[in-house]
Amino acid sequence: MEIDKIILRQIKMDLLHPFTTSIGTEYDKDIILVEVIGKSGLSGWGESVSIVEPIYNEETVQTNWHIMNDFLIPLLMKEPVRHPDELYEHFKYVRGNFNAKAALEGAVWDLYAKEQGTSLAQALGGTKEKIEVGVSVGIQDSEQKMLRQIEGYLEEGYKRIKVKIKPGWDVSILKGIRKEFPEIPLMADANCAYTLGDLEHLRRLDEFGLMMIEQPLAHDDIIDHAELQASLETPICLDESIHSAEDARKAIELGSCKIVNLKIGRVGGLTESKKINDICVKHGIPVWCGGMLEAGIGRAHNIAVTSLSGFTLPGDTAPSSHYWKQDIILPEVDMEEGYISVPKGPGIGFEPDLARIEELTVATRIY
Ligand SMILES: O=C(O)CCC(=O)c1ccccc1C(=O)O
Ligand SMILES: [Mg+2]
Structure with missing residues (x-):
């Protein structure tokens, strides 16, 4: 692969509805889009999933820009890349900063797939043609409001409901949900509360x-989770604590979780995501794709990774219209009866809507 040019664009998008968890409320999203242009003339796209404050992990939109601009892009430009699988090792010179690494690596993966004339899902070894979709329901100001939202989501066809919980918004609301919806596939996310x-x-x-x-x-524990799992019947799923395939292996061996949430950004990219898929398959541990309120590019990457065989549970991969008045890709991500089709076209299989992106752009830099 020969890289000709890289463009970073920062965009700002308003969420249709504020999203509240035990760590805070998001009203809008600042997103860095990475476009890697090959000498082939083709473009690969990636999206950094960080939020503005370092409250989910230590990264922010600004640290992502800094790390890409000052370290990762010079590293990427320094040596030719034969295959995107090489980048994880190549980027190890920089510690951590996995969202930043994943944004750049994801764009190279998309370019690679396009240059090969295959879909990204296929390039990753994905086997599924459609994926099951769940929805994440934020903390609301009243239980009634949450129950009516859940009712609407069930009508839309979502395959499972995840509710955000925290002390004071847990037992009573789960009781309320079970009273009205005794049988639905239901889970809870505490975000370390x-x-x-x-x-x-x-x-x-x-x-x-x-x-x-x-x-x-x-967020930094796998020891206490093992103790908790030993005294709970409900399976524990780890999100924040898993940053790598090695973390997944250790957590599984310690008994800290029975299920893994995978976010491409949190683990430093698609190459590491494949490894986590493989480790979980080997241990019989289900994986599912988490969400970071992504715009279309990040969402397309999530769909591609969810096509891997270990992703046996519905993910937080709701369609574009759940988050945005207008997404940044064409067509937008659509859900039918709780499924999203994995695109078969080259790369991520969605076209970046350049006019829409232009409208939303607040900063650009070309390398
Ligand atoms: O993208 C989605 O729909 C789910 C979003 C979500 O739950 C989330 C969003 C931001 C930070 C952390 C999380 C999480 O899964 O814990
Ligand atoms: Mg989570």
Whole structure:
């Protein structure tokens, strides 16, 4: 592969509805789009999934720009890339900063697939033609409001409902949901809102027949999670704690989780995502694709990775219209009866809508 040019664009998009979790509320999204242009004339696209504040992990939109601009882009330009699988090692010179690495690596993967004339899903070894879709329901100001939202999502066809929980918004709301919807596939995501001191309280969640509880304890823990898992019937799923295939292996071996949430950004890209898929398949641990309120480019990458065989549970990969008045790709991501079709066209299989992107752009730099 020969790279001719790289363009970074920062865009700003308003979310249709604010999204509240135990860590904060998002009203809009600042996004860095990466376009890697090959000597072939083809363009690969990536999206950085960081948010403005370092509250989900330590990265932010600004640190992503800094790390790409000052370190990763010079590294990428320094040596020819034969295959995108080489980039994870190549980028190891920079510690951490996985969202930044994944944005750039994702664009190179898209370019690679386009140059090969295959879909990104196919280039990754994906096997599924369509993926099951779940939805993540933020914390609301009233239980009634949340119940009516869930009712609407079930009518739209979502295959599972995830609700955000925190102390004071957990047992009572889950009771309310189960009273009205006793059978639906339901799970809860705490975004690290509890400690082992809450063990007895968390055991009360077992009565709700949840598919899983996501990241109940600290973002940097896999030890206490093992202790908690040993005394819970509900499977624990780790999100924030898993940054690599090695983290996944250790968490699985320790018994810290029975399910893994995979976010391409959080683990530093698609190459590491494939490894996590393989480790989970080997151990019989289901994987599903998490979300970071992505715009169309990041969403397209999520769809491609979800086509891998280990992704056996619905992901947080709702269609474009769930988040945005108008997305940045054509066509937009669409859901039918709870499924999204994995595109068969070259690369990510969606065209960046350049006019729309132009309208939203607040900063550009060409390398
Ligand atoms: O993209 C989505 O629909 C789900 C978003 C979501 O749950 C989330 C969004 C921002 C930060 C963390 C999380 C999470 O999964 O914990
Ligand atoms: Mg989560």
